[in-house]
Amino acid sequence: MALCGFAFPINHRSISSHTIQHCFFGKDLQQGQSCSHKPFNQLSKRSGVVQATLSERGEYHSQRPPTPLLDTINYPIHMKNLSIKELKQLADELRSDVIFNVSKTGGHLGSSLGVVELTVALHYVFNTPQDKILWDVGHQSYPHKILTGRRDRMHTIRQTNGLAGFTKRSESEHDCFGTGHSSTTISAGLGMAVGRDLKGGTNDVVAIIGDGAMTAGQAYEAMNNAGYLDSDMIVILNDNKQVSLPTATLDGPIPPVGALSSALSRLQSNRPLRELREVAKEVTKQIGGPMHELAAKVDEYARGMISGSGSTLFEELGLYYIGPVDGHSIDDLVAILKEVKSTKTTGPVLIHVITEKGRGYPYAEKAADKYHGVAKFDPATGKQFKSSAPTQSYTTYFAEALIAEAEADKQIVAIHAAMGGGTGMNLFHRRFPSRCFDVGIAEQHAVTFAAGLACEGLKPFCAIYSSFLQRGYDQVVHDVDLQKLPVRFAMDRAGLVGADGPTHSGSFDVTYMACLPNMVVMAPSDEAELFHMVATAAAIDDRPSCFRYPRGNGIGVPLPPGNKGVPLEIGKGRIMIEGERVALLGYGTAVQSCLTAAGLVKERGLNITVADARFCKPLDHNLIRALAKSHEVLITVEEGSIGGFGSHVAHFMALDGLLDGKLKWRPLVLPDRYIDHGAPDDQLAEAGLTPSHIAATVFNVLGQTREALEVMS
């Protein structure tokens, strides 16, 4: 029910079957209500009486919690007539709604809880979609989505055909910029601000960025440019002292990585020095009107003299610093935002807001990872429903493999970019704390840092997600590959990644790695192969190498003893099934789909060959020649874009004269469009790379279209 435009007399309202008594709300509301004289905690015993703020009561519902005020808000415009007290109630209800929704679907909880008050304040003061609010990374945008017309679809978040887990322009006009990777909002916001200025507009642009995202270079590039262009925009630095994911080792929280975090902490406590500066300003203000110019100069001069307070970092870049501000106080936030909004020609302003990740949900507040990303859980106990799988994830296997290699070889070190949990490097850190480097969200630096380590004879393993390595691509080309430095890249989340969607999927790594002259490119087809490839990479000491593995669990093959793999012969693949007429040449875990497809085809009377290429670079020429000469059809299968494994095979075959005869070659790659988030099986079906699709392709090429249709249904 959308009731917009007028204030609600809350004490008279009853919505459906709930009768709400807001006893803590204000003196005027207590008149005539029987609960007004009873102590707070006795109310819950009364039947039929429901309260709005669950966080105070500490009860969490497995049924949808009552949210009387939130029920009336469909769009930010419905919030405009609320009082500050009502906004606080709205924040509480919003928080319980977020907890309830995420408990049913899984997703990013801690970050969303930390910005509930900030979201409410922003939507109260600003008017999207005319005003632009950009959420960096976007994983904290759940409250924003609830308030901007998507509350009814929150149960579909991160699922096939549902809401995206990050902001997405095509989803709503209130999402003005798509995010997923970090540190992009100041740049985009500046672009929007300058665009507005060129067009003569008057709307506001607000970019919210976290202290973790501030460790990335792009944030400084943007602030540098913003200071220079002096466009009116607001940057909100959401500081919760969480830089890495998680900002904790397996054994407990650690201080956030980076020197910037300590500078930001000092900002919070360094009041006397800043007071001095403010008082100096007061004193100069007293000088009076005609002397204002001089006073301003004195102020600038005084500012330069007083160093030590970190706010000068932002001010030197040209952003006006305001803060620190309590990010959970709606009064403060609304007051500041209103003031800044009403001031014209401010130039870029940075508001330093202090929040707590997971705030308002005790289990999240206490957890070391602050419940950053959770599976479905029970709100009352905080226990996540993690399905028990017979095998572990490729990430864990990689970490164990690397630990085994590092035990044997003292030169092995690991580098990751603020993703200790996601890359499994927290496991490595626990075993070898001095040999594991977390550089913050700085992939470019991570790659060149690894190059520097390699120069000194160490053996660096860069564990960076396939899609995040895109950030450091020039460094891979110029600093590593061109100089032929033996840096090993372990690219996790290769291929489609499920709920996170296209921002996180590693679709392009085969293409962009295999085209580099000196790079060895390989991919394991199962977890045992992964152990061997880690060993192979450790052994390759004269050139860079990389290997990719997907999100998900292993298939259940026996692991090498002691987790120590055996280096493979470089440029040698293997044949999995001997057959005839058609050969499926798979790369990476697509080989498993090929094996299943071979089973489907066998049911219809055709025994085909399945081979595992293992290496995309250097290719196993003999294997390809053998397959080409003894089969009618060669189908290359990979979970990557065009220009990858299949293209390299075709290129080789063309040069070798293998395509001059009767051989038919067909590639199976990811389609030329982005695959939306959803369940992994749905994504694979959407991409056309399921075993059924592969089997259908086999039949289609052979001309047996009837069987092709059969196997697809």
Place this chain on the structure above:
Amino acid sequence: MSLTINFVLQKSDLTLNKLARAPINGVKTISVISCKAKELQIHNKKNLYQVLSVESHNVSLHELKKAYRAKALQLHPDACPSSKKEECTKQFVELHEAYEVLSDPQSRRMYDLSLVGDHASGEQKVHFARTVWETQLDALKQRSATRPKRRNICFV
């Protein structure tokens, strides 16, 4: 500084009494708690009442004002000899801050409570002084008023 802590019983002390009421061996053990808190206070930060040079916590607003003015005349940077200017300015700032906190009845009450360690939440409470960002906002408005008008570059 010696441990001659101000044992004048104030309202804030009485609130603490309620919490630590159970006598052990017939002896009330209130003082332990308040002792510790005040000790900490002295080591970390100057007692604001001492900055203003008032004897007890029970001074009225009028007396606070008088004390503030007297001290301000002493410590104002303009009134100091130039050799001690920086130190004077520092002390003046402290004085100013102390007066800000104690002149507002709300913040004074909060401060009194904090002196006896009533904030036993266990977590580090970062105090976001409203004055800090209010001053910053004022300065922002001032600055914006005097800035050169935005060059209106429009698409032609």
